[in-house]
Amino acid sequence: MVKGSGSSPQRQTSLGIDRMTLRIAVLGVLVIAAFVTLFSRLWFLQILATDQYRALAKENRVRTVYSEPPRGRILDRNGTPLVVNKESIAVTIDRDTLQRPALRYHVFKRLSHLLGIKLKDLRYNAKSTGTSPYKPVPVAYDVHERDASTILENREDYPGVGVEPLPVRDYPAGALAAQDLGYVGEISLLDLKSSQFKGAHPAYAAGDIVGKLGVERTYDRYLRGRPGIERVVVNALGEPTQTRRVQSERSGPDLVLSLDAKTQRETQRALKSGIQAARNAGFSAPAGSAVVMDPRNGQILAMASLPTYDPKIAADGLSKKEFDRLGQATPNNPDDDAILNRPIQAAANPGSTFKVVTAGAAMATGVATPYSTLDCPGTITIPPKGGPGSVLYHDWTLADLGVMGFPESLEVSCDTFYYQLGYDMQTRFGVKGTEYWSGDKTDVPSGRELFQRYARTAGLGNPTGVDLPYENGGVVPDQQWCHEQYLATKNTPAPTCQYGWLPGYTVNMSIGQGDMRTTPLQMAVTYAAIANGGTVWAPKIGMSLERQQQDGTVKTLREFKPKAVAHLPLNSTELGVITQGLGEVISNPNGTAYSAFQGFPLSKYPIVGKTGTAQIGTSVFNDSWFISYGPTPDPRYVIAVYVQKAGHGGESAAPIARQIWESILGIDKNPTVTLGQDQSG
């Protein structure tokens, strides 16, 4: 670089050094830039972003661990255990292993060989995962202890495989009230958002085992007990280094149901036997319900639903496969659905059992008095004066049965008698056509539709409020319902309620046909109100919570009392004529249930009831109903029986009810049902 020829050596050197100093300065600037960069980044992380990263550091190390306490037992009203806990050994595979196909295959193959489970089933179980992304997935339940220890002793042969004691439910009383008890399973995302589980303290979390159906679900907050909560500080390997107990674990209290195990068993047996008899007689009779309720307090003593299942298969929850086997595989055909709790979930036309409601409404609205009489012809034209739009309505028989009062109308189940009452109420309080439709709203004044209002007061058209999930409220059709149906179907070729409310709807409704739909439990509530002097109950199946104390005594922690939700607007005379009519249904040779109760000691145990035979448009078979209560004058039981596609009420349902009555009253040891005879509508 140095070119000055005449310059001295010192100068040369100093110039060279100067050039070099300049270059070193460039290096210095680069170094300064690097340090400024590091300082700025350090400033950002440690001064500006500290809070955010402190939270991350905490997330890193603190794990909240919940321990699930033993779930509360479920007992019947006498303390007989229906649901208890049992320990079962489950084999699990961690998610990491499941996500690696080659390893997964290897592990499945070994497990399949060891446990004697088909590869296909292991794969299936591994797929039906729950919601918790951390828990290992159980692939086999009820594993033999010997196999479990084989796995534990040969860890390296079973990578990612674990053995977990899994508390499962056990059913010492056998296949009793499966649908009422329900079952438990891992909480679903939908459950987490549902009002049943939201807002609980402590909050439910993914992976929790909760009641999915039945009282297991309704009373889950109590049954689950109080989980233990621990805050664990873990290191990078997830090994705990410090543990702080936040809450100690406490087992769930026992839930006592109002169910009586013996009555439940006999009710189920009678229902099953009756359905079998109906099938033997040529009916299809795919399903049925029976409810036994105490009309004095609204407690449910027995509630049976057929087809049913052995709750044992749901001890560890229901897999998709088990679900399908229980009838969910054919959603278009609910007849084989064993999970459906028919007494509260299957709403159908009540047929003639509804006539007590029509009678009550007629008296309550002043259309009739207890002593009113009407003609019971074989056919009737409505409106009576005829003219355009008039319709000819048939009784179930063509014979003219002459003039009669309320008791006889119930006894022989005269349809034309109730058509007239229905039509009278329609003319005086009913609405017509698209009256009161305003835009998308319906605005019927309070003085109208009193028939429907009475039906609702009697417990129909809305869920009864029973302490079981997913209750069906049935339908009491009225102008608002009609409008809603129209709005929902107006773009179809034949909209429902196209012309608004037609008087014929009321006429059909008066004998429990048309769009009137009720559940067996609703009918039990309605009849209980007549039996007990007018109190409409929100029935209950859960009775109390109790806990066994250390000294062996049992302490009741809480009682669940059924609530009276309404009172029928009828006096004792009015209720009396209805009860009288219902008595004649059974005791009078013309009564529709006379044949079913032949030989029953009615003088000792005066039972009253009503048959119902609902015609279903698409089926050659009728639905068979029988609702009864007794012994009068102070009835202790209401029994509602409903058998689908099993003929007339007096043919199938009434004999089943008789069998239940005999069991409850202890007057017959022969538990088979013989069909009765009944031609009524």
Next chain:
Amino acid sequence: MRAEGIFGEAVDRIGGEPISARMARKAPVRHLDLTLLVVTLLLSAFGALMIYSATVHQQTAAGIDPYLRKQLVYMVVGFVVLLLVAVFDYRYLRTFAAFIYGGIILGLLIVLSPIGSTQLGATRWIDLGSFQVQPSELAKIGIIITLAAYLAERKGEVRARDVAVCCAMVAVPAALIFLEPDLGTALVFVAILATLFLVAGAKIRHFIALAVVGLVVIVGSLHFGLVKQYQIDRFTAFLNPRPDVRSIGYNLTQAKIAIASGGIHGKGLEGKNTQTSLNFVPEQHTDFIFTAVGEQLGFLGSATLLGLFALLIWRALRIATMSRDPFGTLLACGIVALWAFQIFVNVGMTMGIMPITGIPLPFISFGGSSLITNFASIGFLLNVHMRRFL
């Protein structure tokens, strides 16, 4: 004292100053850079403390933390090396440059031979019984000496041929290190080379040419698969870190959490330093040691450490300008390049602004070869500084 012999008769004064006084004034030991020495000791003590804090909780047996014990031994050995390097005149080194270079190549070849010892998937060490030597660390200072000796001869006139020779000289050890594999250390060599070119007086066109060649090499090695996909992933992970445990982004995420959660004052060495004491940061006593500083000592401690580093580099640059010959200047600048690059890449890596490479933090990271190399570098700097008047 009287000077006789070649100086002839009675020359006992130069410029009016007695020779004995002049010699005493110019005696190397009187020009020791005490600041540099103090900074060195502070840094290595700082490092020992951090290594202790990052490893003490892993230890189960009683007694002194084995990592700390080893590091203290390395410090003593390092200090002896420093003294040895500082006592003789550094200018003699030029004579031995060829031997030093040969030694480097030999060491690196031994590593790649079956004798080399493998840890964490990389073969970087020679096992010598009770301790291991990492030749690539020693090679750093070796290549600085070799390049400085060669370029000092050019006296500011760097020709294209010299650039090519230097590149070739660096390429051989860098390639051997790259094969270990240790991409980070190989890059340190590139940084040293570029710095020495700059200071020795290479032309702009040389840099442009080198940039073009470098680009061709990078594209070529990517194209022909010389660089493995995992290396590319690791190298680019900092741009978009994934926090799951199996990915390299986990290290980075945990490192950032450790540093940033330290805040201004840090969490201290006891109890609350959860990222450190619960082992959330992998390799914390070696490559990720800065996270222990960040979490436990906070911004104040981290800034102090960076300040000490700045002081160190300032002293080294100062020595570069004060050296009486180009060799000393180039030697000091090479050392500046070595440290500045390692500090920037290492600290930048833990804070998520630089790629993740296996480069230790000078004086702080655990490791004997690295520490001894750095002490030797200090020795050379002191050497140049002491003899600036001779």
